[in-house]
Amino acid sequence: MVTSIKDTIHLNNGVDMPQHGFGVYLIKDEDEARPAIAKAVASGYRAFDTAQFYENEALVGKLLKESGLPRSDFFITTKVTNPKQGYDSTLRSVEKSMKDLQVEQIDLLLVHWPSKKHFFETWKAFERLYDEKLVRSIGVSNYEKHHLEKLAARSNVKPAVNQIECHPYLAQKDLRAWLAEQNIAAEAWSPLGRGAVLNDETIGGIAEKHGKSPAQVIIRWHLQHGTIVIPKSVTPARIAQNADVYDFSLTDEEMSAIDALDRNGRTGPVPDEVYEKI
Numbered sequence: 001m002v003t004s005i006k007d008t009i010h011l012n013n014g015v016d017m018p019q020h021g022f023g024v025y026l027i028k029d030e031d032e033a034r035p036a037i038a039k040a041v042a043s044g045y046r047a048f049d050t051a052q053f054y055e056n057e058a059l060v061g062k063l064l065k066e067s068g069l070p071r072s073d074f075f076i077t078t079k080v081t082n083p084k085q086g087y088d089s090t091l092r093s094v095e096k097s098m099k100d101l102q103v104e105q106i107d108l109l110l111v112h113w114p115s116k117k118h119f120f121e122t123w124k125a126f127e128r129l130y131d132e133k134l135v136r137s138i139g140v141s142n143y144e145k146h147h148l149e150k151l152a153a154r155s156n157v158k159p160a161v162n163q164i165e166c167h168p169y170l171a172q173k174d175l176r177a178w179l180a181e182q183n184i185a186a187e188a189w190s191p192l193g194r195g196a197v198l199n200d201e202t203i204g205g206i207a208e209k210h211g212k213s214p215a216q217v218i219i220r221w222h223l224q225h226g227t228i229v230i231p232k233s234v235t236p237a238r239i240a241q242n243a244d245v246y247d248f249s250l251t252d253e254e255m256s257a258i259d260a261l262d263r264n265g266r267t268g269p270v271p272d273e274v275y276e277k278i
């Protein structure tokens with residue numbers, strides 16, 4: 001049972017990753033980012049999820065340094081963006097990410113989207129970065145089961161994590177169950193459905209019963225399913241609220257009631273369409 005924001009998931013390569021982190025997509029403005037990251041650190045977040053695509057690696061690196069906490073306290077994830085996929089360009093792009101983030105090693109490096117064209121070359125570069133210990137763990141994002149099966153046939157290192165769109169309206173039950181069998185950790189992006197799920201009546205009712213907010217109930221649902229969760233907010237009160245989910249738990253009935261809200265409510269791109277295009 002999850003008990004604190006310090007709880008970790010033991011990844012398949014032995015690395016411990018915080019189960020509850022902070023997403024920084026769209027946090028690009030320094031005046032907005034500084035109080036947000038400071039509040040996140042003060043609220044207990046130690047895992048930060050960025051990406052080359054977010055164009056904020058340098059800002060995140062700088063603000064985490066400004067926090068005064070040692071580098072070893074943080075778990076930093078970044079992702080190789082679609083136009084940088086391929087062997088050489090992946091290696092070059094990660095070198096730049098490390099410089100921007102001001103780190104000697106990235107904790108988790110993800111392939112942002114599956115690419116038919118660069119499928120194996122990008123992963124070969126990831127394996128090299130992993131062998132050279134420039135990254136502590138490697139994984140993927142937006143991979144379906146068949147992408148992971150294809151990768152397994154011609155790779156040496158198994159992805160540690162698959163970061164996928166996941167929230168009560170796109171619960172990803174089958175993929176999560178399969179990932180668990182494969183010992184690949186599931187990580188939920190847009191865990192709050194980018195706000196879409198927050199007005200749901202069922203979730204509202206459960207929230208009221210516990211004296212918590214809908215966002216807190218949804219974060220708790222992810223955590224109790226064993227999913228890694230990275231809610232994003234720039235609003236200090238919400239950042240603190242999203243971390244304050246360890247003084248209640250959802251019953252089996254409440255978990256099932258939220259599971260039943262699943263409706264294929266995808267908000268982002270369809271992975272197979274991206275795979276064919278990039």
Ligand SMILES: NC(=O)c1ccc[n+]([C@@H]2O[C@H](COP(=O)([O-])OP(=O)(O)OC[C@H]3O[C@@H](n4cnc5c(N)ncnc54)[C@H](OP(=O)(O)O)[C@@H]3O)[C@@H](O)[C@H]2O)c1
Pocket residue numbers: 022023024025026049050112141142163164188189190191192193194195198213215216230231232233234235238239241242268
């Ligand atoms: N791998 C991928 O392809 C991928 C794709 C998308 C996202 N991600 C990652 O996942 C992270 C989270 O996803 P996301 O940013 O798309 O969406 P999200 O975390 O599901 O939702 C963020 C939205 O919810 C609002 N919000 C946050 N906490 C709230 C609360 N307690 N009450 C009410 N509203 C609240 C935020 O508003 P304010 O900020 O205005 O407070 C923001 O509009 C991203 O930051 C990124 O790191 C990865």
